[in-house]
Amino acid sequence: MKFMLALALLSLPAALAAQAPVPSDTPGKTASGISYTQPRDWTMTVKGSATIFAAPEANLNIAVVDAGEAESAQAAAAKAWAAYRPDAARTVRLVSPAARGDGWDERVGIAYETSPNERATVSALALRKDKGWTVVITDGAESTANKRSAATSVIQGSLRPAGYAPETFAGKAAHRLTPDRIQAIRDFVAESAKQLEVPGVGIALIDQGKVVWEGGVGVREIGGNEPVTAHTKFMVASNTKGMATLLLSVLADEGKLRWDQKVTDLYPAFRLGSDAVTQSTLVRHLVCACTGLPRKDYAFILADAGAPASDTFRQLAETQPTSKFGELFQYNNLMASAAGYLGGSLAYPKMELGAAFDKAMQTRIFGPLGMRDTGFDNAAAEKGDWARPHGLDVDGRMVEIPNTFNHLIVPHRPAGGAWSSAADMARYAQLELSKGLTPEGKRLVSEANLLERRKHGVPIGENGWYGMGLMERVVSGVTVVTHGGTLQGYHSSFFVLPDAGIGAVILTNADPGASMIAPYLRRLLEVVYDGKPEAAQDVAAVAARIKAQAQARRAKLTVPGDPAVLAGLATTYRSQIDGKISFSDRGGAKWMKAGFIEGPVATRKNADGTVSIVSAGGGAIGVEAVVGSKDGARTLTVRDSQHDYVYTEVR
Structure with missing residues (x-):
């Protein structure tokens, strides 16, 4: 299928506009009996064998197509497109296996070519049961897919x-x-790490309030021989959020705040978008992921180093929600950062925001809970027993990567800057299991204010809700309290099964470690409840997919970059609010520095004829900039799902 940019995303099937949205999530079945849930506020249209769900914005569709028998997943997907949008023409970029499950005998993901300027998400998931295929097509605006991620998950x-x-x-x-x-769980972790080429993993297991095992698998750095221990330090990234809301819980016990109090009552300088939105923001809104603020991570990834903690509040003042409070799940790091700094300012009002937060966390949380490996000092953490971050290089090989990138979180560290260990994260999980008691039996926080963080807020998918820095899911009938964390080369999670009195921690030091998290929970449930053995096959499928994705990405890149394109670049580009992008020659190769991203440069020709500059260093987080011009000046445009960051040459 040849790609045609003229097929605009906004020209989705017109019949959808006539349908009435449903007021709540509504179950149903396709003509062949495939069960589904139609999300609240989405419309649904049946067009032959296609059941088409349309987002309220009318620029994103998810089509569930009964494709019937087909010789392959790609053939089934072609039949599905013919039923859903026979005018569409897309080039297949990648076909990769996915784990079986939920009654499906085979699952295959299919990605299609798009161009950065389209801001599009186009993919298919082919599901086979016996000889029949069902194909799920996602087709529309990337911004809406990001905004409506919970609904698409439903x-x-x-x-x-x-x-x-x-x-x-x-x-x-x-x-x-x-x-x-x-031992069954430890063996699973070891085998999974081997398949995913993750150098080191820290784990802990808790049962009936006691740590029954803590330690590690593998090594702290690739090629080394120092083992991961229970006290090896990893960056736990967004698991910091739940720790910061724990600080707010303690401060609520102290009478320094109320969850439903206006933020401006406690921190008058706080501002979010308009005056009306600012005055509507309560303390709980800072950590509920429900205020309608989209992710804005490039704002600090591309920023110059050295920003103060107060930069969190500057950026929030320039940000406007894209949906109403309580309407949608939209994850925003700046709001969580503001929550932590609010807590610090209430605990130590005469100190600088960052220092006040660090001290409040040490005196109210880490110290009393006995978390001796945990803190925010990068210089101290990057000594002794610490796990180095790793990621895949441009050729798909596992390499150690510098941790300097992760220092970008320093100005916003309540959202993700903590270092911790398996032993310390186990103590944190024990506190959740005991509903506020330390492992030694001392009350750290009231049960009421600890559990306030778990109250169901906005849905995050089927049988899942976000609270305040914590998520609660019902997985195979079991309640699970959890949160994850991701930075370059680090992935972490913890799981608490309140009804069983069981907890688990996992910390990894490589980007593919993210793919261990869900199977780790699955293996825990298999062991605890005699579940079907699915976790191992999940890891095998994702390991194959990671390799396929790396190969597909490499095939599209010119490394080193196209000399003609590189010769046409300016030395320095600057954005009015997001710092600068500069290029230099190192050892005969062109290098890019864009905020906290630094490394060699590759180029890629896009399907619409444009060219992108792509950072080609190791690690999953990089930058891609479309080469262009405006008013006679050279430009580079970096995009995330809901923002454009335009850089203009410095003359």
Whole structure:
């Protein structure tokens, strides 16, 4: 299929506009009996074999197509496109296996070519049961897909073949984590790390309030021989958010704040977009991921180093929500950062914001909880027993990467700047299991204010809700309290099963470690409840997909970059608010520096004829800039799903 840019995303099937949206998530079935859930406020149209769900913005569709028998996943996808949008023409970029599950015998992901200027998301997921295929097509604006991620998860997560009864552990007694069961989990982690080429993993397991095992698998850095231990320090990234809301819980116990108090009552300088939005923002809104603020991470990824903690509040003042309070799940790091700094200012009002937060966390949380490996000092953390970050290079090989990139979180560290260890994260999980008691039995926080963080807020997908720095999910009938964290080369998560009295921690030091997180929970549930053995196949599928994705990305890049394109670049480009992008020659190669991203440069020809400059250093987080011009000046445009960052040459 040849790509044609003229097929505008906004020209989606017109029939959808006539449908009435549903007032709440509504279950249903396709003509062949495939079950689904139609999200609240979305419309639904049946067009032959296609059941088409349309977002309220009318620029994003998810089509569930009964494709019937086909010789392959790609053939099934071609039939699905013919039923959904016969006028569409897209080039397949990548076909990769996905893990089986939810009654499907085979799952295959298909990605299609798009250009950065389109701001489009176009993909298909082919699901096979016996000989019949069901294909899920996602087609529309990237900004809406990001904004409506919870709703798209509801649709995709609810799809199950006719007659399938989901596995459930509801009402089953949990097995205790005996030595043989602990060993089964440790063996799974070791094998998963090997398949995903993750150098080191820290884990901890808790049962009935006690740590039954803590330690590590693998090494702190690739090529080294120093093992990961229970006290090896990793960056835990967004797991810092739950720690920061724990600080707010303690301050609520002290009478220094109320969850439903206006932020401006406590911090008068706070501003968010308009005056009306500012005055509507309560303390709980800072950490609920429900205020309608989109992610704006490039604002600090591309920023110059050295910003103060107060920069969080400057950026929020320049940001306007894109949906109403409480309407949608939209994850925003700046709001969580503001929450932590608010807590610091209430605890130590005469100190600088960052220093006040650091001291408040040490005196109110880390110290009393006995988290001796945990803190925010990068210089101190990057000594002794610490895990180095790793990622894939441009050729898909695992390499150690500098941790300087992750220093970008310093000005916004309440959202993700903490270092911790498996041993310390176990103590944090124990506090959640005991509803506010330290492992030694001392009350750190009231049960009421600890549990306030778990109250169901906005949905994040099927049977999942965001609270305040924590998520709660119902997985196979089991309640799970959790949160994850991601930085360059670091991925972390913890899981608490309140009804079973069981907890688990996982910390990894490589980007593919992100793919261990969900299977780790699955393996825990298999061991505790005698579940079907699916976790191992999930890891195998994702390992194959990571390799395929790396190969597909490399095939599109010119490395080193196209000499003609590189010769046409200016030395320095500057944005009015986001710092600068500069280029230099190092050892005969062109290098880029864009905020905290630094490395060699590759180029890529896009489907619409434009050319992108792509950072080609190791790690999953990079920068891609479309080469252009405006008013006779050379420009580079960096985009995320909802923002444009335009850089103009410095003459």
